[in-house]
Amino acid sequence: MWTRVGAVALVGVLLVAACGSQESDPSDESTSVTTLADTDDGALLTSTSATPATTTAAPPPAGSSTTSDPETSTEPSTSTTTTTIDPTPTVGPPPQTQWMVVSVPFDDVLNVRSSPGTGHAVVGTLEPTEERVVATGDAMLLERSIWWRVTYPVSGWVNARYLAAAGSTEDATAAVIEAAGTIPSADSLDDLARQVIETMWLPSDVEGEVIIVQAPGIAGDIGDIVVDVLPAEPDDAVRGIRLAVFGQLDGASGPLALYAVEATSLCWRGADGAGLCV
Numbered sequence: 001m002w003t004r005v006g007a008v009a010l011v012g013v014l015l016v017a018a019c020g021s022q023e024s025d026p027s028d029e030s031t032s033v034t035t036l037a038d039t040d041d042g043a044l045l046t047s048t049s050a051t052p053a054t055t056t057a058a059p060p061p062a063g064s065s066t067t068s069d070p071e072t073s074t075e076p077s078t079s080t081t082t083t084t085i086d087p088t089p090t091v092g093p094p095p096q097t098q099w100m101v102v103s104v105p106f107d108d109v110l111n112v113r114s115s116p117g118t119g120h121a122v123v124g125t126l127e128p129t130e131e132r133v134v135a136t137g138d139a140m141l142l143e144r145s146i147w148w149r150v151t152y153p154v155s156g157w158v159n160a161r162y163l164a165a166a167g168s169t170e171d172a173t174a175a176v177i178e179a180a181g182t183i184p185s186a187d188s189l190d191d192l193a194r195q196v197i198e199t200m201w202l203p204s205d206v207e208g209e210v211i212i213v214q215a216p217g218i219a220g221d222i223g224d225i226v227v228d229v230l231p232a233e234p235d236d237a238v239r240g241i242r243l244a245v246f247g248q249l250d251g252a253s254g255p256l257a258l259y260a261v262e263a264t265s266l267c268w269r270g271a272d273g274a275g276l277c278v
Contacts, residue, residue, distance in 0.1 A: 087115075087116045087141060087147065088141050089138075089139065090139045090140065091139060092135065093135040093139070093148060094135075094137060094270075096134060097165075098131075098132055098133065098134055098135075098165075099133045099135055099150075099164065100129075100130065100131040100132075100133065100164055101126050101127065101163065103162055103211055103230065104128040104213065105128060105213065106214050107215070110125060110127075110158065110162050112154040112156035112157065112158055116140040117142055117157075123155070123156045124155075125154070126153070128214070129213055132152065133158070134152040135150050139160070145159055145161060146159075146161075148160045164267055166266070166267070167265025167276060168275025169263065170264075171261070171262060172243075172261040172262070172263040173258070175200065176196055176261050183257055183258050184199070184258045185256060185257040186256055187255055187256070188256070189216035189223050189225040189256060190212070190216055192225075192247045192256050193216075193227055194210075196245050196261055197229055202229055202231070206231065208230055208231040208232045208240075209230050209232075210228070210229050210230070212225065221248055222248055223246070223247055223249075223256065224246045225244075226242065226245075227242070228242050229241050229242075236268065237269065237277040237278060239266045239268045241263050241264065242263070242264040245258070245260075246258075246259040
């Protein structure tokens with residue numbers, strides 16, 4: 001994860017990790033550390049946004065952790081040990097509503113389990129940029145997390161901390177350039193994204209984290225990187241924002257100048273028909 005505490009300077013390395021809360025199985029953790037240079041190639045990556053739907057659901061418990069015991073796994077677990085915490089029914093999303101996976105690094109996956117809790121078997125996985133997760137409306141509360149039952153693209157139970165509704169998507173290019181006082185440029189897409197985030201969403205005196213959910217890549221003279229920006233203290237409606245930052249090469253090997261920024265709100269409980277978090 002790309003973390004920021006106080007005015008500590010960032011130095012061109014992103015520590016990316018999915019975030020969540022553990023119930024009973026610490027062996028289920030999977031944390032990946034990726035240097036920027038490792039991901040600065042590949043085919044052109046593009047960002048898509050889900051059609052906002054009017055949805056409401058309870059967010060994960062306020063006291064649950066967002067920085068430890070990630071409920072993700074590059075190697076799906078085969079454990080069948082059940083959790084020692086009895087789940088209880090709680091408020092879930094409206095049936096058949098659509099949600100997107102958030103806060104999972106591009107080189108990891110989100111586990112879908114046979115029952116609520118990390119102690120249950122993994123029955124499938126969801127990609128970090130999946131935007132069509134269909135909820136049944138069933139939800140269970142454990143000690144430090146809420147789990148939803150989903151039916152698509154995999155049927156099973158998912159930690160709700162890794163699901164959000166897509167709010168409206170805005171073209172933030174002009175706002176970033178105006179705030180920066182110039183067109184930002186950098187030698188890499190990840191550094192360009194860092195400049196954009198510092199300018200508009202996570203200045204040096206604000207705590208939070210940035211997770212690369214779609215690896216940076218360049219095709220022709222245009223490339224992009226997609227990141228989830230999560231303030232340490234989100235409000236009760238907006239969890240954070242997903243940014244697709246596009247850069248254009250100045251010559252064959254020159255710096256990347258900011259080409260476009262698309263910003264999508266990540267909503268805890270859902271979004272209305274206008275794309276506003278509810």
